[in-house]
Amino acid sequence: MHLKINNRFSTELPADKDETNVTRQVSHACFSYVIPQIPSNPKLLHFSEEVTTMIGLTIEEVETPEFTAVFSGKEILPNTRPYAMSYAGHQFGNWAGQLGDGRAIVLTEIEHNNHNHTLQLKGAGMTPYSRRADGMAVLRSSIREHLCSEAMFHLGVPTTRSLSLMLTGDLVLRDVMYDGHPDYEKGAVVCRVAPSFIRFGNFELFSSQNDLKTLKSITDFTIKHHFPEILKTNKEGYIQFFNAVANKSREMVLHWQRVGFVHGVMNTDNMSILGLTIDYGPYGWLEDYNPDWTPNTTDRENRRYRFGNQPQIVLWNLYQLANALFPLIDEAAPLETILHEYQSLYEADYAAMMRKKLGLSTIQEEDNQLIAILTDNLQLIETDMTLFFRKLSQVKKKESVEKAFTIITDSFYKIEAITTAVQESWLYWFTLYINRLNAEDTTDAIKKQAMNLVNPKYVLRNYMAQLAIEAAEKEDYSILEELHIVLKKPYDEQEKYDKWSTKRPDWAREKIGSSMLSCSS
16 A cells, blocks of 8 residues: 555654553653554455545555555554554543543554545554543444544535444444443444544643643644644744634534534544544434434433534533643633634624525524524424425425425424414414515525535434444445445435435334434444
8 A cells, every 4th residue: 555654743742651551641642652453354344435535545455455454453554653642631521631542543644635644543442541441343333433424524514534444353342321231242443534633632631730841742733733824833823723723613513503413422532623523422413403402322411412502512612722721821811802702703603504504695684583483493393404404495485485384394203293383483484584585686596506505405314324233233234335325415416315315214213323322332
């Protein structure tokens, strides 16, 4: 294989002097060298042709035994030393201390077409940060990560990518629902790809340890390689850096709200410093529009990471990053200004995003009321968010409100639940909406086209991923391949795949893996 190695992170930042691979506290180091666990019988199940090309490999190279060996962790690339990154974090609002890559191992960094990519294996064995875990991953969670990484990219959401999905040939013991009933599952490895896997937690770790030398080193490194527009590595530069991270993080969560994605575990150690969606665990897409929904069973009681709370959690996490960077700046006011601006900037961005979803290209004073009434109406009875907005694009300027309501009724899960009050609320909203459409200069056709560019027809609903998992566990990978193809064009009609653009089936309403998920992987 021909990969241009460029290990900036492990060359320019301090390494753990202790090279024993045992669970422990690590200090004054950004990473620890580790060797992936050798799988007994690795097998390539699936790969992304786009990511293959992006990193400079050919399809022919992917189909070689060498590729399977390297990207399963069986063999190490020449002139490389795999490592696990150290970081800390707040988990569910509580300080957790040192965390680190417990089951992720960076193979190497590479350069291709003037872009740098970090290649990271998830599920390739223990590291010094594994705590009480085994560092492995199972097939079900690996399929979910592999599919979702690519689905999010094609939705236009900032995200890490997935190069390949491997079976290891080994069995892994997991208690899926943490209810005392563990069972063996097939082990798997995903190769994740991103410009960097640096997180908020990297900065939190060194700040909490009062290791200001390493804190400055990783901050300067991140600015140099990932924010080159910032020309200074001093107080002024660090303020600009924090502002840039706040902007990228706000953009990321805005996209989540646009497509109905719920991350499920928005801990600070799962927040990319580049504003990428990272660490696909118990994620999900809204089926019915419910701001209080979270897919994570661990969060079932408090619902901290529910859909409607995600923008505020990003802000909370930014406060933690501000605290971590404070020793380099030693002045709270500029950080507080950026944090206070987040809310007003997000509200403006959200309104602009919703106008696009509604097919509105101008700004009117009544738009906020129109949006507020809509989000209330979507909760009157179970309403499929993805289908609703896709159907809405069919409503024309000269449509009667009764016809407009009929157009979107297919997005209701229980049509028999439509009461007179519900219908009247919708007819009132459509009166406002059609009046608002008529204040626009665009034609119905142009409006529909614009709406269909921001309102996907296909998203990776949990039940779809579960069907792919259940088939794959029987060595049938056809659904995995089909979903991978469909989700590359989420905004296109793709009539031959219409079966994937329907409401969640009743059998998936409460099924484990199709509604709620645990952090188990």
